[in-house]
Amino acid sequence: MALTVVGSIAFDSVTTPFGEREKMLGGSAVHFSLAASYFTDVRIVGPVGDDFTETELGLLEGREIDTSDIERVPGGETFYWKGSYGFDLNTANTEETRLNVFGEFEPKLSNDSASADTIFLANIQPSLQRQVRRQCSSASFSALDSMNLWIETARDELVEAISEVECVLVNDAEIRQLTDQPNLARAARAVMEMGPEVVVAKQGEYGAALFTRKGFFALPGFPLEDVRDPTGAGDSFAGGFLGYLDGEAGTVDESKLRRAMAYGTVMASFNVERFGTERVAELGRDEIESRLEALRAMTAFEGS
Amino acid sequence: MALTVVGSIAFDSVTTPFGEREKMLGGSAVHFSLAASYFTDVRIVGPVGDDFTETELGLLEGREIDTSDIERVPGGETFYWKGSYGFDLNTANTEETRLNVFGEFEPKLSNDSASADTIFLANIQPSLQRQVRRQCSSASFSALDSMNLWIETARDELVEAISEVECVLVNDAEIRQLTDQPNLARAARAVMEMGPEVVVAKQGEYGAALFTRKGFFALPGFPLEDVRDPTGAGDSFAGGFLGYLDGEAGTVDESKLRRAMAYGTVMASFNVERFGTERVAELGRDEIESRLEALRAMTAFEGS
Numbered sequence: 001m002a003l004t005v006v007g008s009i010a011f012d013s014v015t016t017p018f019g020e021r022e023k024m025l026g027g028s029a030v031h032f033s034l035a036a037s038y039f040t041d042v043r044i045v046g047p048v049g050d051d052f053t054e055t056e057l058g059l060l061e062g063r064e065i066d067t068s069d070i071e072r073v074p075g076g077e078t079f080y081w082k083g084s085y086g087f088d089l090n091t092a093n094t095e096e097t098r099l100n101v102f103g104e105f106e107p108k109l110s111n112d113s114a115s116a117d118t119i120f121l122a123n124i125q126p127s128l129q130r131q132v133r134r135q136c137s138s139a140s141f142s143a144l145d146s147m148n149l150w151i152e153t154a155r156d157e158l159v160e161a162i163s164e165v166e167c168v169l170v171n172d173a174e175i176r177q178l179t180d181q182p183n184l185a186r187a188a189r190a191v192m193e194m195g196p197e198v199v200v201a202k203q204g205e206y207g208a209a210l211f212t213r214k215g216f217f218a219l220p221g222f223p224l225e226d227v228r229d230p231t232g233a234g235d236s237f238a239g240g241f242l243g244y245l246d247g248e249a250g251t252v253d254e255s256k257l258r259r260a261m262a263y264g265t266v267m268a269s270f271n272v273e274r275f276g277t278e279r280v281a282e283l284g285r286d287e288i289e290s291r292l293e294a295l296r297a298m299t300a301f302e303g304s
Numbered sequence: 305m306a307l308t309v310v311g312s313i314a315f316d317s318v319t320t321p322f323g324e325r326e327k328m329l330g331g332s333a334v335h336f337s338l339a340a341s342y343f344t345d346v347r348i349v350g351p352v353g354d355d356f357t358e359t360e361l362g363l364l365e366g367r368e369i370d371t372s373d374i375e376r377v378p379g380g381e382t383f384y385w386k387g388s389y390g391f392d393l394n395t396a397n398t399e400e401t402r403l404n405v406f407g408e409f410e411p412k413l414s415n416d417s418a419s420a421d422t423i424f425l426a427n428i429q430p431s432l433q434r435q436v437r438r439q440c441s442s443a444s445f446s447a448l449d450s451m452n453l454w455i456e457t458a459r460d461e462l463v464e465a466i467s468e469v470e471c472v473l474v475n476d477a478e479i480r481q482l483t484d485q486p487n488l489a490r491a492a493r494a495v496m497e498m499g500p501e502v503v504v505a506k507q508g509e510y511g512a513a514l515f516t517r518k519g520f521f522a523l524p525g526f527p528l529e530d531v532r533d534p535t536g537a538g539d540s541f542a543g544g545f546l547g548y549l550d551g552e553a554g555t556v557d558e559s560k561l562r563r564a565m566a567y568g569t570v571m572a573s574f575n576v577e578r579f580g581t582e583r584v585a586e587l588g589r590d591e592i593e594s595r596l597e598a599l600r601a602m603t604a605f606e607g608s
Contacts, residue, residue, distance in 0.1 A: 088486035182392035184509070185527045205488070206510040209524060216602050220513060220522035223489045258605035292607070298520050299603055301562035303596070 003246040004113045007122025009046040015084040018228040024276040028122035031232030034280045035239025035267040037063040040247035045069040047101040049076035076101035118246035126158040143167035163195035172201040222269035229275040233268040240267030266291045307550040308417045311426025313350040319388040322532040328580040332426035335536030338584045339543025339571040341367040344551035349373040351405040353380035380405035422550035430462040447471035467499035476505040526573035533579040537572040544571030
């Protein structure tokens with residue numbers, strides 16, 4: 001099986017109460033790819049500028065991520081984000097955003113990328129998400145992320161994009177905002193009525209909830225005493241979730257979706273333990289499995 | 305086994321987007337007692353005024369709650385709270401609070417109430433919680449709730465009260481505030497260092513998390529499309545949690561604590577489905593068990 005992700009490749013400068021980093025590799029497609037790379041073959045599609053070097057490429061290729069559809073824009077600079085987190089780490093304060101080459105991004109997928117079984121449309125303009133979805137006509141499972149900006153400025157286009165994917169994977173606040181429905185169960189049902197069969201509501205430190213036509217499932221965030229940098233946690237969640245689904249043979253069913261939620265939770269927890277990609281780029285599969293088992297032990301209870 | 309709760313008995317006037325009620329029976333000790341009454345013998349201790357009638361008494365006694373320690377203050381009026389909830393139901397807007405007889409409350413426990421095995425010190429002044437805890441010297445398991453008011457105005461007394469109970473059961477925001485520690489796992493550990501062996505962080509619609517010296521456990525809120533009135537949900541949670549623990553033979557262990565969390569979650573979910581005590585006063589044990597099984601099915605996943 002194969003998984004293609006289309007989204008941002010970035011340099012992030014991040015300050016948290018636990019340290020700071022200048023221009024480290026980031027972006028939704030990067031965090032997603034690294035997390036997914038533990039489960040399946042991943043292709044990353046996104047634009048970079050001249051400042052993107054062999055070092056960054058090497059980090060991705062070290063995880064055997066196919067980088068041949070990374071588009072190099074001559075004379076351009078890579079998307080740059082600078083932000084900080086306060087004491088509670090729940091809210092990012094954006095200090096600077098330079099879209100650079102990402103502002104003009106028009107996804108061009110090679111045949112190999114376009115023929116993936118699974119695709120993740122990271123948080124980009126809904127019209128671009130639709131273009132990519134159309135190019136990947138053989139994909140059996142596609143998911144998209146989005147954000148308040150697109151709900152506010154491109155709602156109709158976003159609803160169209162949602163109608164064309166199998167899965168929506170966004171923050172719970174965005175599900176409520178999109179559907180104008182504060183009750184999350186009703187909001188998720190309203191999203192399913194737009195088309196998707198699977199809705200994943202990311203809830204930050206509270207974990208994530210899965211809604212399907214058949215039922216509901218939820219997991220808490222993995223409890224950690226040391227959280228250093230939450231940047232990319234949602235994309236690492238998505239990478240674990242979709243990477244696992246793509247790596248498993250056969251059709252997506254409830255049981256696989258639940259394990260996918262667990263792998264998403266595990267990958268997000270590794271993501272936040274260190275800055276940027278530092279932790280997720282260097283994992284062993286055994287660490288992933290043992291954290292999954294720990295999560296299972298933390299959420300199980302016996303009937304009466 | 306027997307369980308005594310000390311706290312407020314109130315009349316609540318509540319408006320939500322789904323309706324309104326005038327002067328219905330409420331208060332933390334009431335919501336707690338009703339939820340706990342499905343699991344064990346409950347005694348309620350709290351003050352009421354002349355406006356507390358046989359109707360309210362009958363509602364409690366209909367659930368076989370022992371009301372003999374309800375203190376009637378001649379010429380007084382019962383604690384009154386008036387509040388409303390907006391579209392998202394997460395934040396109560398207090399419109400009026402009249403402490404009335406609750407303002408002068410000095411808990412006096414009969415021998416029967418004082419000899420309970422389990423006690424719940426609902427959200428009252430920490431110095432009163434300590435008085436009650438001392439009166440119940442034979443209780444093997446005691447828990448307290450609290451709020452931001454006491455953290456801000458009576459912190460030292462609250463820390464003393466906490467040091468004298470086995471379990472703290474409060475909102476997660478209060479655990480962070482009390483310990484000045486935004487990381488919940490660290491904050492819970494800091495509370496355990498004050499004395500208790502069990503810390504339960506209530507997280508509203510996101511569920512609840514259990515911290516003990518041995519581990520961590522968490523459950524999501526039970527997903528409901530129809531939430532009408534969240535008033536009393538936290539106390540119903542506590543009632544299910546402590547009621548179940550008290551009703552089970554033998555010492556409190558991890559496995560029982562987890563099932564107690566599940567019963568707490570279930571009772572809170574019933575609480576919010578209708579106004580005030582309307583739903584929890586009229587349950588069947590079969591409804592409770594089948595919702596517990598549903599919750600278990602919603603949170604289980606298989607290992608890989």
